[in-house]
Amino acid sequence: MHLAGLPLSTLLTLGAVVGTLIVGLYILKLRRRPVAVPFSRIWQQVLRDKEATSLFSQLKRLLSLLLQLALVALLLLALGDPRTKQNLVEGRNLVVLVDASASMKATDVEPTRLAVAKREVTRMVEGLGGSDRMLIAQMDASIRPLSTMTNEVADLKHALDQVAASDTRADFLRALSFGLDSLRGLGKAEIVVVSDGALGDLGRINRQLDLSNVALSYVKVGKSARNVAITEFSVRRYPLDKSRYEVMLELTNTNDKPVNTELTLLGDGNIVDVTQLSLKPNESLQRFYKDLAGASRTLEATIKMTDGKPDELPADNHVYALMPERRRARVLVVTEGNTYLEAALLLDEYLDVEVIAPQKYPPAEKFDVTIYDGVAPPHEPRTGPALYLAPPAQGSPVEIGKPIDMFGFDTWDKKSPLLRWMELGDIQVAKGFSFKPDKEQKVVGASELGPIMVSGSRSGQRYVALSFDPRESDFVLRVGWPLFILNTVNAFVEEDSSYISSFKTGEVWRVPAPSTTDVATLTEPGGKRRAVPVKEGRAFYLGEHAGFYQLEAPDAPPIRFAANLSDLEESHIAPAASLEIGKKKAGSLGEFKVGVRREIWLYLLLAVIGVSLVEWLTYHRRWTV
Amino acid sequence: MGVLDLFKRAASPVSRRFSNRPAPAEELFDDEFQRKLEMLAMVSRKVFAGRMRAERRTKKKGSGVEFADHRNYTEGDDFRYVDWNIYQRFGKLLVRLYEEEEDLSIYLIVDCSSSMAFGDSKKFDHARRLCAALAYVGLANLDRVTIVGVSDGELVRMPPTRGKGRIFKVLNFLRELEASGTTELAETLRMFVAQHKRRGLAVLISDLYDPAGFEGGINMLRFNKFEPFVLHIVDNREARPDLKGDVRIYDCETGDERELTVTAQMLEKIGEAWRLYRESIERFCASRQVAYFAAPVDIPFEELVLQVFRRGGFLR
Numbered sequence: 001m002h003l004a005g006l007p008l009s010t011l012l013t014l015g016a017v018v019g020t021l022i023v024g025l026y027i028l029k030l031r032r033r034p035v036a037v038p039f040s041r042i043w044q045q046v047l048r049d050k051e052a053t054s055l056f057s058q059l060k061r062l063l064s065l066l067l068q069l070a071l072v073a074l075l076l077l078a079l080g081d082p083r084t085k086q087n088l089v090e091g092r093n094l095v096v097l098v099d100a101s102a103s104m105k106a107t108d109v110e111p112t113r114l115a116v117a118k119r120e121v122t123r124m125v126e127g128l129g130g131s132d133r134m135l136i137a138q139m140d141a142s143i144r145p146l147s148t149m150t151n152e153v154a155d156l157k158h159a160l161d162q163v164a165a166s167d168t169r170a171d172f173l174r175a176l177s178f179g180l181d182s183l184r185g186l187g188k189a190e191i192v193v194v195s196d197g198a199l200g201d202l203g204r205i206n207r208q209l210d211l212s213n214v215a216l217s218y219v220k221v222g223k224s225a226r227n228v229a230i231t232e233f234s235v236r237r238y239p240l241d242k243s244r245y246e247v248m249l250e251l252t253n254t255n256d257k258p259v260n261t262e263l264t265l266l267g268d269g270n271i272v273d274v275t276q277l278s279l280k281p282n283e284s285l286q287r288f289y290k291d292l293a294g295a296s297r298t299l300e301a302t303i304k305m306t307d308g309k310p311d312e313l314p315a316d317n318h319v320y321a322l323m324p325e326r327r328r329a330r331v332l333v334v335t336e337g338n339t340y341l342e343a344a345l346l347l348d349e350y351l352d353v354e355v356i357a358p359q360k361y362p363p364a365e366k367f368d369v370t371i372y373d374g375v376a377p378p379h380e381p382r383t384g385p386a387l388y389l390a391p392p393a394q395g396s397p398v399e400i401g402k403p404i405d406m407f408g409f410d411t412w413d414k415k416s417p418l419l420r421w422m423e424l425g426d427i428q429v430a431k432g433f434s435f436k437p438d439k440e441q442k443v444v445g446a447s448e449l450g451p452i453m454v455s456g457s458r459s460g461q462r463y464v465a466l467s468f469d470p471r472e473s474d475f476v477l478r479v480g481w482p483l484f485i486l487n488t489v490n491a492f493v494e495e496d497s498s499y500i501s502s503f504k505t506g507e508v509w510r511v512p513a514p515s516t517t518d519v520a521t522l523t524e525p526g527g528k529r530r531a532v533p534v535k536e537g538r539a540f541y542l543g544e545h546a547g548f549y550q551l552e553a554p555d556a557p558p559i560r561f562a563a564n565l566s567d568l569e570e571s572h573i574a575p576a577a578s579l580e581i582g583k584k585k586a587g588s589l590g591e592f593k594v595g596v597r598r599e600i601w602l603y604l605l606l607a608v609i610g611v612s613l614v615e616w617l618t619y620h621r622r623w624t625v
Numbered sequence: 626m627g628v629l630d631l632f633k634r635a636a637s638p639v640s641r642r643f644s645n646r647p648a649p650a651e652e653l654f655d656d657e658f659q660r661k662l663e664m665l666a667m668v669s670r671k672v673f674a675g676r677m678r679a680e681r682r683t684k685k686k687g688s689g690v691e692f693a694d695h696r697n698y699t700e701g702d703d704f705r706y707v708d709w710n711i712y713q714r715f716g717k718l719l720v721r722l723y724e725e726e727e728d729l730s731i732y733l734i735v736d737c738s739s740s741m742a743f744g745d746s747k748k749f750d751h752a753r754r755l756c757a758a759l760a761y762v763g764l765a766n767l768d769r770v771t772i773v774g775v776s777d778g779e780l781v782r783m784p785p786t787r788g789k790g791r792i793f794k795v796l797n798f799l800r801e802l803e804a805s806g807t808t809e810l811a812e813t814l815r816m817f818v819a820q821h822k823r824r825g826l827a828v829l830i831s832d833l834y835d836p837a838g839f840e841g842g843i844n845m846l847r848f849n850k851f852e853p854f855v856l857h858i859v860d861n862r863e864a865r866p867d868l869k870g871d872v873r874i875y876d877c878e879t880g881d882e883r884e885l886t887v888t889a890q891m892l893e894k895i896g897e898a899w900r901l902y903r904e905s906i907e908r909f910c911a912s913r914q915v916a917y918f919a920a921p922v923d924i925p926f927e928e929l930v931l932q933v934f935r936r937g938g939f940l941r
Contacts, residue, residue, distance in 0.1 A: 032873040032884055038743040038863055039834035040876035040883065042902055046894040047885060 003080040011076045018072050026065045067615040071608055078604040091131025093149065093186040095179040096121055098163050099195030099221075100140045101170035102505075102565050103573045106196070108224040108312040114165045117194045117221045124192070124589070125156040135182055136160055139175040139195075141168035141506035141544055149182065166544035167315055167563075168506030169570045172199035176209055176581075183214055190215040193586060196222040197576020200569065206582030218579035218586035225574030227254045228261050228279060228303055229316035231566055232286070233502065235299050235323055245323055247289040249301055253279035254572045260307050265289065266300040276306065284568075298322055298548065298562070316571045320548055320562035321502045328352055329493040332383050334361050335373035340470060341389070344482035351489065369492045371485075374469060385462040385492040387485075390432065390469040397458055398441055398465045401434035404449040412445035417491045418455070418464060419444065422480040429475070432468025464488055502562040505543050509563070513539040514556040523550040525563075653750055654757060654796045661927045662761040662792065695719040730771065730785065730825025731763040732851070734817065735802060737776035739878045740834040741858070742804030747922040748858045749804045752830045754926040755856060757792075757799055759828060762930070765789040771821070772798055775813040777806030780820070807878040808835040810842025818849040827851040830920075832858045833906055836879060843915055854916040856933075857906060861921060864899040865892055 003011070037043055098121060104114040121136065128134060133151045136159045138144040147159035176191065183189035191214050193199075232250035253259050258280050265273040272292060279285055299321040305311050331345060333355045345353045356363060362380035370383040376395030379386055386397075393400040409424035424445060434450025437443055444464070445453035452467040470476045475484075503509045513520050515537035522532045522539065525547025532541045532551070539551055543563045551559040565571075579586035698707060698718035706720045733756045741749040756772060763770040767787055772795060774781035783798040810831070817827075827846045833839040833855075846853040868874075868887040875882045885891070903919070910917035920929045 032871045034882075035866075035868055035872045035874050036743070036877040037866065037874045038740040038832070038860075038877055039836075039902075040874065040879065040881050041834075041836060042895060042898045043874055043883065043885075045898045046891060047883060 003082055006079045006081075008080070011080050014079070015072065015076050018076070019069060022068050022072060023065070026068070064615065064618070067611055067618075071611050071615070074604050074608045074611065078601040078608070080601075082600045082604075091129055091133060091151075092188045092190055093183055094124075094132065094134040094190050094192055095149075095182050096124065096134060096136045096192045096194060097139045097143075097175045097179060098136060098160075099170050099193070099199070100138045100163055100165045101198065102165065102167045102315045102567065102570045103169075103196050103198045103313060104221070105165045105315045106222060106227070106313045106573045107310070108222055108226070108573070112165070113196055113221045114163070117219070118160055118163060120194055120219050120221070121160055122157065125153055125160065128153070128156075136163075137175065137178060138163050139170050139172065140166045141171055141542060143171065143175045143178040145178070145182075149186075166505070167546040167565045168544050169567050170195070170199055171506075172202075173205050173208060176205060176211070180209060180211070180214060188215075189213065190217060192217045192219060192589065193579060194219040194221060195579075196220070196573065197579060198570060198572060199576075199579070202579075202581050206584075209581075211581060211584050216579070216581070216584060216586040217589050219589055220575055220577065222573065222575035224312065225254060225572070226257075226259075226309065226311065227313040227316070227571055227573050228252070228259055228305065228311055229254065229313070229568070229571030230301055230303060230319045230564075231284065231316070231568045231571060233301055233319035233321055233564055233566060235321040237323060238291075244291055244293050245299075247292060247299065247301075247321075248286065249289075249319070250284055250286045251277060251279060251303065252284040252568055252571060253282060254574070256281045259305060259309075261303045262306050263287070264302050264304075266298075266302070267292070268298055269300075272299075297560070313571065313573050315546070316565050316567075318546070319502070319564045319566065320546060321564075322548065322560050322562045329368040329489060330354070330366070331489060332356065332363065332367040332370040333373065334358050334370060334375055334377070336375075338373045338389075338471070340476035340481065341371065341373055341485065344485040345489075347482050348486055348489070369489050379458070379461075379463075381459060381461060386464075387488050387492075388463065388465040390467065390472075391465055396465065397456060397463050398454045399436040399438070400467075401436040401450055403431065403433045404447070405429075405431040407432070407447040407449050407452070409445045409452070410448045412453070413443075416444050416455075418453075418484065418487050420483070420487055422483050422487075424480065427473060427475045427478065427480070429468045429473035431472055435465065435467050462492060502564045502566075503543055504567070505546055505563050505565050506567070507543065509541050509543050509561075510538040511541065511549075511551055511559065511561055513537060513551055513559065514553045516555070517553045520551050520553040523552070525549065653753060653800060658754065658757070659792075662758055665758055665762055665927055665930050692721060692723060694722045696722060729768045730821075730823050731759075731768050732817075732821065732825060732827040733760055733763075733770065733772045734814070734827060734829045734831075735772065735774050735799070736808060736810075736829075736831030736833075736858075737774040737781070737802050737804050737806070738808035738831075738834070739805055740808060740832055743877050744860065744862065746804065748832055748860050751920065751922045751926060752856075752858050753799045753802065755858075755920060755929060756828075756830050757796055758926055758930045759933075760795045761789060761792050762934075764791055764795070769823075769825070770795070773817060774802045775810070775817070776804070776808070778809045778812045778816075779806075780813060780816055782820075808833075809837060810835045810839060811837055811845055814842045814845040818845060818851065824850045825852065826854055828854045828856055830856045830858060832860070834878070836876075839906055840909055843910070843913070847913060847915065855906070855910050855918065857903070857917065857919045859903065859919050859921045861923065864896045866895070868892070 098117055100114060104112065104117065106113045109116045125134065128151055131151075133149045134147075134156055135145060135149045136147045136156055138146055146162050147155055150156065179191040183191070193216070195218070197218075197220065229252050230249055231252045232248065234248045235245055237245045247265065251261070251263065258278060260276065260278050263275045263277055264271060273289060275287070277285060300318065302318045303311075304317065311317055328350050330352045331354070333341060333345070333353060335341065335355060336357065342353070342355060345351055354363075354367070358375040358377060361377045362383060367383045369385055369387065370379075371387045371389065372391060373389045374392070376388060376391040376397075378395065388397065391397070391400075407429050408427050412419055412424050432452065434447075434452060435454045437451055437454045437456070441454050441456035443451040443453070444455050445451075453464070455462065455464045457463070470481065475481050503511075513534045515534075517534050519531050520534050520539045521529055522541055523529050525545055532539045534553065543549070546564050548560060548562050551561070695708060695711070696719065698720050702720050708719050708721045711717060711719045735752055735756050737749070741752060760770045760772060764787060769785045769787050771785045772783040781802065783795065786794060808831070810833075829842065829846070835842065843853050843855060871884075871886050873882055873884045907917055907919075909915075918933055
């Protein structure tokens with residue numbers, strides 16, 4: 001037996017002081033309250049009978065003192081924190097990584113894999129050795145330490161209560177890095193992974209991390225793998241008929257057996273389509289729903305098994321998408337007359353086009369976009385971003401270079417939203433001029449003779465300039481002409497045809513937000529609201545749950561968007577029998593004896609309480625007085 | 626005086642002895658009390674009307690008017706008392722004896738020991754009121770009433786007096802009595818009998834808490850031809866004192882100390898011992914034909930006096 005707490009000399013000193021104090025108090029306690037009686041002879045008659053037992057009484061009285069001294073001795077011993085030799089061995093330092101990824105929501109074990117994992121960790125916490133210390137961390141898209149490195153059972157259990165599953169995949173690399181960092185410099189280091197084993201590319205981890213200095217344990221959770229998932233889901237409006245849309249989705253059967261499932265498509269909460277599908281073992285089935293109508297905002301897809309057997313991971317059975325919001329845009333065309341331009345603008349029924357002569361500019365009303373056709377009057381900000389077609393040198397936002405003829409687009413920015421779905425290589429231009437853009441301006445298209453399409457920003461408003469009159473080319477005769485006009489208008493009114501119908505959970509989302517604010521409020525699918533930072537017109541947030549979100553910023557309409565799990569890897573819920581990182585194979589869990597705390601001082605304290613109770617009982621029952 | 630002295634004084638049984646003061650003199654014999662005395666005197670007359678006629682007779686035989694007995698003639702007897710009718714019929718010379726009329730001496734002996742003032746001093750006040758009531762009845766019956774306070778082996782005596790007009794003297798005497806000292810009945814009553822040659826009714830008003838034993842005092846009266854009447858002042862609260870836990874008890878008279886832990890069982894035993902002690906007094910008096918009357922403090926004195934009258938022994 002060794003003392004891990006106060007040294008023996010201190011304990012003896014303390015014992016002497018406290019013991020003396022108790023004996024002193026005991027002697028004082030023996031001074032009794034004087035009480036007068038009228039005739040002591042009557043009392044003496046009674047006391048005479050008690051005389052025979054007086055020796056025993058004194059002994060009992062002494063027992064009270066002895067009990068109190070025993071209490072002090074036990075308390076002092078507890079302060080000394082006695083340990084058995086076996087327990088004086090250095091304790092383990094454990095980092096427990098609890099997998100809280102989407103696959104842990106699987107119900108193949110009752111009630112869920114995560115609940116079973118938490119039960120396992122509770123068992124570990126309760127069986128911690130006296131010198132063992134543990135840190136509990138939640139592992140999903142991020143790593144979240146929930147406790148300090150401690151051996152306080154209450155703290156660890158409280159940390160465990162906070163573990164909650166998300167709709168993301170587990171970032172095992174980051175979690176292991178965290179575990180290694182936490183255990184650096186500590187003896188008997190051990191990382192315990194409580195998971196179903198769906199942990200991504202373990203080979204990459206082996207290349208990046210050195211696990212040679214820590215013990216690795218794996219607690220497997222889960223037993224079967226019956227799951228069908230929607231692994232892709234996308235929706236987009238047709239560029240030229242934005243009242244209609246098409247949906248692409250992918251279903252994957254992660255089983256080794258064929259399954260029958262029913263796919264339901266919901267638009268704005270109403271059923272749009274129901275399809276019965278059969279999937280072969282491990283088959284991925286892509287489905288396109290073309291030319292759909294009837295939904296203006298939200299689109300959802302759900303699947304359910306039709307063969308009566310349960311799908312063991314409900315989390316990937318429901319996907320969400322939000323279609324770009326349609327609104328009417330006011331377009332001002334400043335021209336002497338351009339049939340091609342006006343015809344192109346007629347293709348989008350959501351555009352309110354007003355054509356005015358150059359001398360009537362600026363108008364009194366506000367516009368979302370202005371198209372200057374061969375003119376460049378001083379730009380009025382209330383008429384919005386501008387598209388310049390063959391601007392004159394006087395008033396052009398881009399400096400005009402030398403005149404050129406017989407040219408075409410030799411290079412162009414294929415990723416530019418202005419040129420989406422367009423092929424510009426065969427356009428022939430009779431005459432025009434080149435631009436001389438400055439550093440702030442971006443060349444979108446150029447011929448070998450110089451830049452011919454430039455975009456830029458002026459007083460916070462964007463503009464695009466084309467260096468030739470389209471009527472001097474065959475551009476207006478091509479499909480690309482109306483696309484260019486509509487892409488440009490869409491880009492200016494921020495109705496991006498590259499709109500993302502949903503985000504993927506487990507990634508950092510960059511949600512478009514008003515650039516006038518630094519903080520926006522995000523409402524999660526569960527209704528929880530949190531502040532998210534906004535930087536350069538984008539709100540940043542690590543999304544962990546599938547569903548519809550809403551982003552609110554001051555003085556701006558709320559922005560809604562959707563998020564989906566859509567992760568084939570996470571939908572493969574078959575638990576891994578073992579965990580092997582390179583050549584290092586995770587072992588089974590070490591010794592955790594439930595209910596046995598090896599700290600003797602705890603038992604000493606219990607003994608103190610017991611002795612106190614005995615003392616109290618015997619005193620009040622008049623056995624020791 | 627230092628703090629220690631103060632502490633010692635506070636803890637001393639002797640100092641505590643004086644903590645319970647008797648009732649103030651004015652409250653002890655107030656107007657109400659005096660009205661009750663008058664009522665008692667009247668009631669005593671009614672109860673014993675035609676039998677007593679305000680006089681009492683001693684057992685002495687002498688020259689009264691009422692025939693009592695005969696005895697043989699002896700030389701020197703007055704010829705006038707020879708019963709010649711008897712001599713004529715039986716030929717025997719017998720002398721007629723008559724009851725000698727004599728005023729009765731009543732001695733009211735009040736125990737003034739500390740135990741009488743124990744607690745709220747109810748026993749001492751009760752004893753003095755009873756004494757006053759009995760004295761008044763005695764005075765009203767033209768008896769010679771003497772009151773004696775006994776304590777610490779000493780006597781405090783009010784000279785014999787007669788006639789109810791002297792009641793105020795009695796009351797004043799009783800007012801000035803103080804309860805202190807020890808009960809030494811045998812020794813004190815020995816002095817009493819030595820000082821009072823005229824025998825008579827000796828009413829002992831006491832709680833009979835005599836460490837030397839109550840028997841000595843009563844026997845002293847008996848053996849000296851007094852007619853003892855024991856009026857036992859009883860406070861039933863003493864049978865079950867309000868005590869619990871570790872205490873150091875001390876006798877309020879002798880100061881004898883004893884440490885003990887009072888439990889419920891012990892209190893029951895104390896009550897039983899107290900009851901046995903009381904029964905032993907009763908048994909002693911009964912076996913020696915000594916009139917005994919228990920006077921609990923919770924019964925009003927006038928009721929007790931009436932009970933005394935009805936039971937007899939005090940007034941014959």
